[in-house]
Amino acid sequence: MRVLETVEGPEDLKKLTDQQLTDLATEIRDVLVETVTRTGGHLGPNLGMVEITLAMHRVFDSPRDRLVFDIGHQAYVHKLVTGRARSFGTLRQEGGLSGYPSQAESEHDIVENCHASTALSYADGLAKAYRLRGENRHVVAVIGDGALTGGMAWEALNNIAAAKDLNLVIIVNDNGRSYSPTVGGLATHLTSLRTNPRYEKILDLIKKNLGRTPYVGPPMYEVLHGVKKGLKDMLAPQGMFEDLGLKYVGPVDGHDRNALEDALRNAKSFGGPVIVHAVTKKGFGYPAAEQDEEDNLHQVRPLNKPRGWTDVFSDELVKIGHRRPDVVAITAAMLHPTGLAPFAEEFPDRTFDVGIAEQHAVTSAAGLALGGLHPVVCLYSTFLNRAFDQVLLDVALHKCGVTFVLDRAGVTGDDGPTHNGVYDMSLLQLVPGLRLAAPRDGKRLQELLDEAVDVDDVPTALRFAKGEVFPDIEAIDRVGDIDVLKRSGNDVLLVGIGSMVATAMDVAQRLEAHGYGVTVVDPRWVKPVNPKLVELASGFKLVVSIEDNGRSGSCGDLIAQALRDGGVQAPFRDFAVPQVFLDHAKRAAVLQEIGLTGQEVAREITEQLTQHAGHAFNEPAGGRNA
Ligand SMILES: Cc1ncc(C[n+]2csc(CCOP(=O)(O)OP(=O)(O)O)c2C)c(N)n1
Numbered sequence: 001m002r003v004l005e006t007v008e009g010p011e012d013l014k015k016l017t018d019q020q021l022t023d024l025a026t027e028i029r030d031v032l033v034e035t036v037t038r039t040g041g042h043l044g045p046n047l048g049m050v051e052i053t054l055a056m057h058r059v060f061d062s063p064r065d066r067l068v069f070d071i072g073h074q075a076y077v078h079k080l081v082t083g084r085a086r087s088f089g090t091l092r093q094e095g096g097l098s099g100y101p102s103q104a105e106s107e108h109d110i111v112e113n114c115h116a117s118t119a120l121s122y123a124d125g126l127a128k129a130y131r132l133r134g135e136n137r138h139v140v141a142v143i144g145d146g147a148l149t150g151g152m153a154w155e156a157l158n159n160i161a162a163a164k165d166l167n168l169v170i171i172v173n174d175n176g177r178s179y180s181p182t183v184g185g186l187a188t189h190l191t192s193l194r195t196n197p198r199y200e201k202i203l204d205l206i207k208k209n210l211g212r213t214p215y216v217g218p219p220m221y222e223v224l225h226g227v228k229k230g231l232k233d234m235l236a237p238q239g240m241f242e243d244l245g246l247k248y249v250g251p252v253d254g255h256d257r258n259a260l261e262d263a264l265r266n267a268k269s270f271g272g273p274v275i276v277h278a279v280t281k282k283g284f285g286y287p288a289a290e291q292d293e294e295d296n297l298h299q300v301r302p303l304n305k306p307r308g309w310t311d312v313f314s315d316e317l318v319k320i321g322h323r324r325p326d327v328v329a330i331t332a333a334m335l336h337p338t339g340l341a342p343f344a345e346e347f348p349d350r351t352f353d354v355g356i357a358e359q360h361a362v363t364s365a366a367g368l369a370l371g372g373l374h375p376v377v378c379l380y381s382t383f384l385n386r387a388f389d390q391v392l393l394d395v396a397l398h399k400c401g402v403t404f405v406l407d408r409a410g411v412t413g414d415d416g417p418t419h420n421g422v423y424d425m426s427l428l429q430l431v432p433g434l435r436l437a438a439p440r441d442g443k444r445l446q447e448l449l450d451e452a453v454d455v456d457d458v459p460t461a462l463r464f465a466k467g468e469v470f471p472d473i474e475a476i477d478r479v480g481d482i483d484v485l486k487r488s489g490n491d492v493l494l495v496g497i498g499s500m501v502a503t504a505m506d507v508a509q510r511l512e513a514h515g516y517g518v519t520v521v522d523p524r525w526v527k528p529v530n531p532k533l534v535e536l537a538s539g540f541k542l543v544v545s546i547e548d549n550g551r552s553g554s555c556g557d558l559i560a561q562a563l564r565d566g567g568v569q570a571p572f573r574d575f576a577v578p579q580v581f582l583d584h585a586k587r588a589a590v591l592q593e594i595g596l597t598g599q600e601v602a603r604e605i606t607e608q609l610t611q612h613a614g615h616a617f618n619e620p621a622g623g624r625n626a
């Protein structure tokens with residue numbers, strides 16, 4: 001029987017011998033590789049978290065002690081040792097285990113958000129709550145070196161450093177990488193802490209001569225740690241964490257479970273906030289992941305992926321880069337996944353990776369624009385959420401010609417509710433002056449990107465879906481900036497937005513089969529609403545919009561407003577994403593679930609038309625029948 005099969009929960013870990021724990025770590029790595037290469041998910045990060053997770057669960061008592069994982073993509077081992085080994089094969093599948101912590105799955109899971117740099121703030125709050133409630137419980141936060149480049153982490157550290165009596169242990173999982181090499185002064189500093197050669201040599205000397213320090217409790221550890229610390233202070237720069245007033249333990253070999261347990265026990269007994277700096281290797285124990293210089297195994301994806309929206313963007317931006325020396329690109333630690341690597345290859349001096357720091361990325365872009373350049377800020381749609389104020393007041397207020405390229409917009413699916421890019425059009429429609437485009441296919445993405453970078457007096461934004469780019473849908477006519485894609489009559493005007501234009505064409509076919517005359521248009525620039533769209537709408541019995549954005553504050557809202565303001569009498573109906581957190585599943589399954597399919601939309605429109613057959617629709621112009 002495998003050791004893993006004997007582990008139903010953390011208590012079982014505490015009974016295992018050293019050899020059994022070593023065997024367990026091997027078994028866990030085998031399960032991770034076998035499962036994640038099949039289901040997709042975060043292989044590299046979790047291979048690096050095996051020993052840290054085992055040590056955490058052996059030293060602390062989850063769920064009484066709370067374990068918080070930053071981003072949460074590194075919690076697979078935690079799931080395996082908290083009763084979910086048997087269901088681990090359902091990882092990221094519809095109805096199966098989430099790829100992130102989930103309160104519904106286990107009492108051991110508490111933080112589900114996988115937007116980076118939040119763990120220390122959650123932990124700060126939890127530790128304060130336990131202190132105020134008089135509960136003697138520890139909080140352990142695991143944060144990666146990448147997530148530590150996020151500003152929110154430093155807001156939390158600033159508070160934690162001043163709170164000497166918080167039972168809080170922060171494990172910095174330092175593997176030197178995020179979704180690309182971790183950047184900035186922090187990365188350099190962490191490197192200096194972990195790789196001072198003289199310090200390392202003397203450290204090895206101590207380890208060899210003193211052997212493995214038997215666990216003799218804090219006194220001996222303090223003595224040895226003092227010796228090590230003295231060496232480090234003498235040989236390595238004073239750690240910034242200690243400069244902040246935080247107790248710092250490390251660097252600890254993040255794959256030496258015994259050393260980790262010693263460090264965590266010492267931290268646990270300290271009675272105040274402690275940073276344990278664990279040095280790990282992303283992908284540890286699986287050579288393909290260890291040598292993964294482009295982080296392709298950070299998130300395992302299908303091999304030989306078809307040409308995607310990201311590829312189209314990536315190629316077009318390089319072309320623009322050649323003809324426009326003022327165009328520069330910014331990424332927030334996502335150089336490869338946002339397709340900026342080719343641009344960085346061609347124009348290394350015009351590519352800025354700011355770390356996981358979207359707020360800084362946006363306002364730095366404002367600075368670049370004010371300095372006479374045209375920045376292209378490349379983010380996943382969902383990560384723009386945290387930089388809304390910067391878009392509004394740092395960019396748009398100053399009428400900066402910044403172009404935002406929002407990849408993974410719309411329902412993305414597998415990564416669950418915190419990765420669906422269904423808020424960007426709602427947020428951006430609030431921004432005065434900002435122009436927003438939603439390309440329906442690769443050719444329009446190229447066109448609209450070229451148009452966007454030519455706008456220098458207001459911000460522009462493009463948003464497109466995750467995955468394979470859609471086949472080009474050519475226009476049969478153009479009304480102003482609006483592409484007319486189909487024209488068979490004036491019963492229904494279908495306004496398709498971006499990636500949902502293909503769905504609108506499907507709806508049109510289904511309606512025509514019921515004898516209705518349908519016109520399908522793609523506005524291309526969805527904000528501001530094109531006045532020509534209002535003119536066009538006045539000649540129809542029903543106006544419908546279909547989009548892959550949240551319904552609240554949707555493009556549909558904007559169109560409804562424009563129709564009302566334009567005095568259009570035709571009733572209006574918008575189809576969008578309902579205001580709920582959507583569980584993880586494939587994109588198509590999620591769209592089916594929320595009724596955002598050609599079949600369902602056509603059914604609802606036919607029902608409405610049938611109900612009102614022959615009558616003047618009783619809804620006021622721009623009214624919402626949905
Ligand atoms: C706000 C935000 N921006 C970007 C991401 C995308 N993302 C997911 S994992 C990751 C890298 C995290 O690096 P690190 O914290 O060092 O953890 P590691 O994967 O190295 O274990 C990034 C950038 C995110 N989750 N949240």
Ligand SMILES: CC(=O)[C@@H](O)[C@H](O)COP(=O)(O)O
Pocket residue numbers: 073179299301334337408415419466
């Ligand atoms: C960047 C990030 O958060 C990923 O780790 C997440 O899983 C999204 O993955 P894709 O890059 O495949 O959209």
Ligand SMILES: [Mg+2]
Pocket residue numbers: 144145146147173174175176177178182
């Ligand atoms: Mg990292």
